[in-house]
Amino acid sequence: MANINIEINGNVVKAKIGEMLISVTDREGISVPRFCYHKKLSVVASCRMCLVDVEGIPKPQPACSTPINEGMKIYTNNQKSKASQKAVMEFLLINHPLDCPICDQGGECELQDVAMSYGSDISHFAEGKRTVADSDISALIYTDMTRCIHCTRCVRFGSEIGGIMEMGGTGRGEDLKIETFLRESITSELSGNMIDICPVGALTSKPFRYELRAWQMSAIANVARHDLVGSNIFTQTYKTKVKRIVAKDNDSINETWISDRDRFSYEGLAHENRLLKPQIKINGKWEEVQWDEALEFSIRGLVNSTFNMSDGSKLGAFASNTATLEEFYLLQKILREIGSENVDYRLNVRDLDNVIDLESNIKLTGLDGIDYALVVGSNLRLEQPMINHRLRKAVLAGASIDVINAMAFDFNYRLNSENIVSPNQILLLLAEILKSVLESSYAEIPKYLSKVKVGDIAKCMADDLLDADNSVIILGEHIINNLQAASIAKLISKIAVQTNSTTLNISATSNSIAAAMVNFIPGQGGLNANAMLEADLRSYILLDVYPQYDFHNSAQAIKTLSKENTFVISMNSFKDKDVTQYSDVMLPIASFYETSGSHVNIEGVIQSFVAASNGPGESKPAWKVLKVLADLLKLPGFGYINSAQITNDISNHRYKQKVDNKEINITIKRGVSVIWQKSPYAIDVLTRHASALHATKIGLMHRASMNKATAINENIKAGDKYLGVPVVITESVSNNCIFVNTNQLTGSKL
Amino acid sequence: MIFSKKAKKEIDIWIDKYPEGRQSSAVMEALKIVQAENENSLSTEVIAAVADYLDMSNIEVAEVATFYENYNHKLVGKHTIRICHNISCMLNGADDLVVYLEEKLGVKTGQVTKDGLINVKKVECLGACVGSPMFQIGHKYYENLTKKKIDKILVELK
Numbered sequence: 001m002a003n004i005n006i007e008i009n010g011n012v013v014k015a016k017i018g019e020m021l022i023s024v025t026d027r028e029g030i031s032v033p034r035f036c037y038h039k040k041l042s043v044v045a046s047c048r049m050c051l052v053d054v055e056g057i058p059k060p061q062p063a064c065s066t067p068i069n070e071g072m073k074i075y076t077n078n079q080k081s082k083a084s085q086k087a088v089m090e091f092l093l094i095n096h097p098l099d100c101p102i103c104d105q106g107g108e109c110e111l112q113d114v115a116m117s118y119g120s121d122i123s124h125f126a127e128g129k130r131t132v133a134d135s136d137i138s139a140l141i142y143t144d145m146t147r148c149i150h151c152t153r154c155v156r157f158g159s160e161i162g163g164i165m166e167m168g169g170t171g172r173g174e175d176l177k178i179e180t181f182l183r184e185s186i187t188s189e190l191s192g193n194m195i196d197i198c199p200v201g202a203l204t205s206k207p208f209r210y211e212l213r214a215w216q217m218s219a220i221a222n223v224a225r226h227d228l229v230g231s232n233i234f235t236q237t238y239k240t241k242v243k244r245i246v247a248k249d250n251d252s253i254n255e256t257w258i259s260d261r262d263r264f265s266y267e268g269l270a271h272e273n274r275l276l277k278p279q280i281k282i283n284g285k286w287e288e289v290q291w292d293e294a295l296e297f298s299i300r301g302l303v304n305s306t307f308n309m310s311d312g313s314k315l316g317a318f319a320s321n322t323a324t325l326e327e328f329y330l331l332q333k334i335l336r337e338i339g340s341e342n343v344d345y346r347l348n349v350r351d352l353d354n355v356i357d358l359e360s361n362i363k364l365t366g367l368d369g370i371d372y373a374l375v376v377g378s379n380l381r382l383e384q385p386m387i388n389h390r391l392r393k394a395v396l397a398g399a400s401i402d403v404i405n406a407m408a409f410d411f412n413y414r415l416n417s418e419n420i421v422s423p424n425q426i427l428l429l430l431a432e433i434l435k436s437v438l439e440s441s442y443a444e445i446p447k448y449l450s451k452v453k454v455g456d457i458a459k460c461m462a463d464d465l466l467d468a469d470n471s472v473i474i475l476g477e478h479i480i481n482n483l484q485a486a487s488i489a490k491l492i493s494k495i496a497v498q499t500n501s502t503t504l505n506i507s508a509t510s511n512s513i514a515a516a517m518v519n520f521i522p523g524q525g526g527l528n529a530n531a532m533l534e535a536d537l538r539s540y541i542l543l544d545v546y547p548q549y550d551f552h553n554s555a556q557a558i559k560t561l562s563k564e565n566t567f568v569i570s571m572n573s574f575k576d577k578d579v580t581q582y583s584d585v586m587l588p589i590a591s592f593y594e595t596s597g598s599h600v601n602i603e604g605v606i607q608s609f610v611a612a613s614n615g616p617g618e619s620k621p622a623w624k625v626l627k628v629l630a631d632l633l634k635l636p637g638f639g640y641i642n643s644a645q646i647t648n649d650i651s652n653h654r655y656k657q658k659v660d661n662k663e664i665n666i667t668i669k670r671g672v673s674v675i676w677q678k679s680p681y682a683i684d685v686l687t688r689h690a691s692a693l694h695a696t697k698i699g700l701m702h703r704a705s706m707n708k709a710t711a712i713n714e715n716i717k718a719g720d721k722y723l724g725v726p727v728v729i730t731e732s733v734s735n736n737c738i739f740v741n742t743n744q745l746t747g748s749k750l
Numbered sequence: 751m752i753f754s755k756k757a758k759k760e761i762d763i764w765i766d767k768y769p770e771g772r773q774s775s776a777v778m779e780a781l782k783i784v785q786a787e788n789e790n791s792l793s794t795e796v797i798a799a800v801a802d803y804l805d806m807s808n809i810e811v812a813e814v815a816t817f818y819e820n821y822n823h824k825l826v827g828k829h830t831i832r833i834c835h836n837i838s839c840m841l842n843g844a845d846d847l848v849v850y851l852e853e854k855l856g857v858k859t860g861q862v863t864k865d866g867l868i869n870v871k872k873v874e875c876l877g878a879c880v881g882s883p884m885f886q887i888g889h890k891y892y893e894n895l896t897k898k899k900i901d902k903i904l905v906e907l908k
């Protein structure tokens with residue numbers, strides 16, 4: 001698009017032909033009031049607030065829908081524009097209640113601001129205002145529909161971003177109402193964004209209702225750690241407590257949006273289950289003590305179990321995948337200094353000799369531009385909402401997407417094909433795709449593929465991959481405990497190489513990329529998470545781990561940790577029954593947003609953040625606790641003063657990942673596979689304590705789905721419970737698969 | 751499905767008129783067709799069924815169904831008197847005529863007379879301002895209305 005000059009308020013500015021006037025004024029910092037316009041939504045030009053005077057056109061023009069042209073002269077604040085803006089403002093306020101003092105939006109309301117700057121102090125309208133009944137449409141969003149000014153941002157958000165039009169305007173004229181069909185609940189995993197974009201107090205945050213005014217809080221830029229994106233957020237705090245979270249713009253990460261999980265998980269921070277004081281167990285009784293005493297106690301235990309620090313092999317450490325980069329680094333450094341290679345964060349993997357090894361090599365912004373994607377084993381919307389959002393954008397721009405899953409899920413875009421394949425057959429289907437790709441490019445067929453027969457479905461996907469210019473293969477979290485996980489990952493990387501595709505490995509979430517980055521996995525001679533539990537070590541350090549929820553084999557984990565002679569140091573932000581049962585020391589640590597640190601996202605981008613608030617009680621940031629522990633153990637190289645120094649250390653020191661050279665093995669396994677998927681709102685200790693999220697439709701999902709054939713084979717009936725989860729018989733699940741979605745706040749009992 | 755095979759066929763004719771993937775453009779005709787076979791009104795179930803058939807969200811269809819005056823959401827009489835109360839008609843006394851109609855028929859707007867014959871609905875401008883005040887029954891416009899004229903029209907309604 002050609003660059004041209006236009007004149008705004010007498011000043012010459014550069015613009016592009018066809019661009020909307022409002023994007024030029026926004027870029028130039030010239031203020032034009034608006035309500036319906038939003039930079040990420042389509043233009044409807046319905047509110048008329050943005051009227052400005054364009055020379056040569058008799059009537060004022062809406063800036064949001066007036067394309068720029070050479071030589072245009074625009075006046076945003078002359079008599080004519082001002083008069084129109086004032087008039088529109090008066091119309092908008094005809095039905096809007098003037099009750100700002102009792103409105104939750106007061107102080108951060110676009111209507112209030114615009115009325116102050118552009119409106120008039122008197123109204124010609126003396127008649128009664130209309131009122132609209134509220135509806136209870138979500139556990140997260142409070143509605144005050146009388147305040148709605150029908151800008152339709154929330155409606156467009158639903159159809160354009162959320163992917164399902166949930167809000168709509170029914171009736172017309174004076175009877176126009178923004179509502180959901182039959183007042184049904186909102187289901188979108190991104191619904192909270194409607195609160196951000198609603199320019200008035202019609203949609204506000206339910207958990208935050210009547211808590212505070214915006215100006216009473218300080219907003220601190222931060223990074224959310226519940227997924228692989230690391231959405232940028234503002235943590236808004238009052239008296240050192242996080243009170244609300246809103247989105248922060250970052251076009252290369254989360255654009256303008258954040259998931260509900262990132263927005264509302266903070267509620268857990270104030271939960272009564274927080275661990276507030278250091279405690280030690282003496283003769284089976286818990287005692288609250290001072291920090292130095294608790295640390296002394298821990299050191300004695302560690303020295304004891306390592307034979308005076310001479311043999312570290314009897315010491316192991318587990319960390320939750322929500323820990324910060326710096327915490328992972330310090331904990332492994334301590335262990336390795338003591339001479340132990342026993343560190344692991346992969347707690348929910350059944351077989352650690354059969355793990356997914358697949359790099360991610362596409363940028364988040366690159367995802368918008370793909371023309372083909374193959375998704376294997378993922379319910380993307382719930383697992384990685386922001387990645388799913390980018391794929392949705394790609395689909396709207398014409399990309400086609402094929403899915404290979406064990407069950408049909410609700411995608412919020414059209415799929416090219418949805419292949420429901422039993423977990424044990426996924427490997428075979430991928431093998432067929434690889435073979436087809438190799439055949440098409442006249443490449444040599446390796447021996448392990450010789451018996452594979454390429455079916456039509458595989459051929460189609462193979463051809464799509466070959467035809468695409470920009471394709472990506474996405475490997476999701478349902479494969480993590482697949483009996484052939486390692487081979488599946490290898491096949492995918494081979495297919496990717498052959499077809500010039502990128503890959504995206506989203507099989508482990510939260511901050512797991514950070515853990516891998518600092519090598520928080522056992523090295524030479526070390527024990528992995530499962531082996532550590534089997535080996536009955538003398539002592540364990542647990543960093544924000546809650547075995548009942550986090551370990552694949554939670555029962556065994558609790559049993560091992562509870563043994564008489566096992567010394568367990570729990571560095572936890574929350575306490576629960578199990579933690580108090582097996583621990584010998586509990587050190588209270590800061591939770592999300594209470595510590596400085598870094599998140600590493602799927603691109604490998606290290607995003608550092610500062611602490612937005614203090615941890616409650618006597619809790620301390622884990623990196624500080626680890627540093628002091630190291631000092632007390634007299635380990636060298638822990639002279640850090642702040643977490644940024646640790647981050648620096650890490651950036652200078654990248655680990656090479658081990659390459660796993662095992663052969664691909666294409667044998668078909670038999671039997672029923674169970675895929676156990678935690679609710680997206682119960683994936684970590686903070687979300688498990690965020691009550692509003694649990695009351696949403698997504699949060700309430702709790703069912704074990706299987707098809708009729710599987711149910712008959714397994715002798716299960718509808719209405720039964722499978723491992724404590726209600727059984728649903730549905731043909732949307734593949735054969736030989738039980739797909740468990742659980743919001744039960746307990747771990748897998750397999 | 752709440753609508754018949756015949757209705758489906760008719761809707762399909764309309765869907766075919768639009769490019770592929772634009773089946774939602776047929777929503778107005780579809781609503782008209784299913785309304786005709788559902789006692790001349792659209793229940794929420796019917797709206798949801800149309801949404802399903804056209805691959806639209808329920809609320810999207812509800813928006814259309816509640817925007818236009820030619821869709822009904824409550825039981826209607828054999829004849830619907832659609833009386834305009836928009837600006838021109840209002841200035842020429844439409845409001846009085848509404849009251850007159852209500853008194854004469856013994857029902858409020860939105861209700862159906864006991865014999866199931868007539869209901870009155872207030873609608874927006876029907877594009878006949880030149881003959882205001884006016885109303886529409888079926889396809890016929892009755893313009894320059896007076897109370898006397900109304901009396902005569904009502905007698906003829908069977």
Ligand code: SF4
Pocket residue numbers: 147148149150151152153154155178197198199200202203
């Ligand atoms: S609820 Fe808010 S965002 Fe939605 S139309 Fe009303 S004012 Fe706009």
Ligand code: FES
Pocket residue numbers: 033034035036037044045046047048049050051062063064065
């Ligand atoms: S912002 Fe331009 S018309 Fe609403």
Ligand code: FES
Pocket residue numbers: 834835836837838839840874875876877878879882884
């Ligand atoms: S105002 Fe009644 S027909 Fe136009």
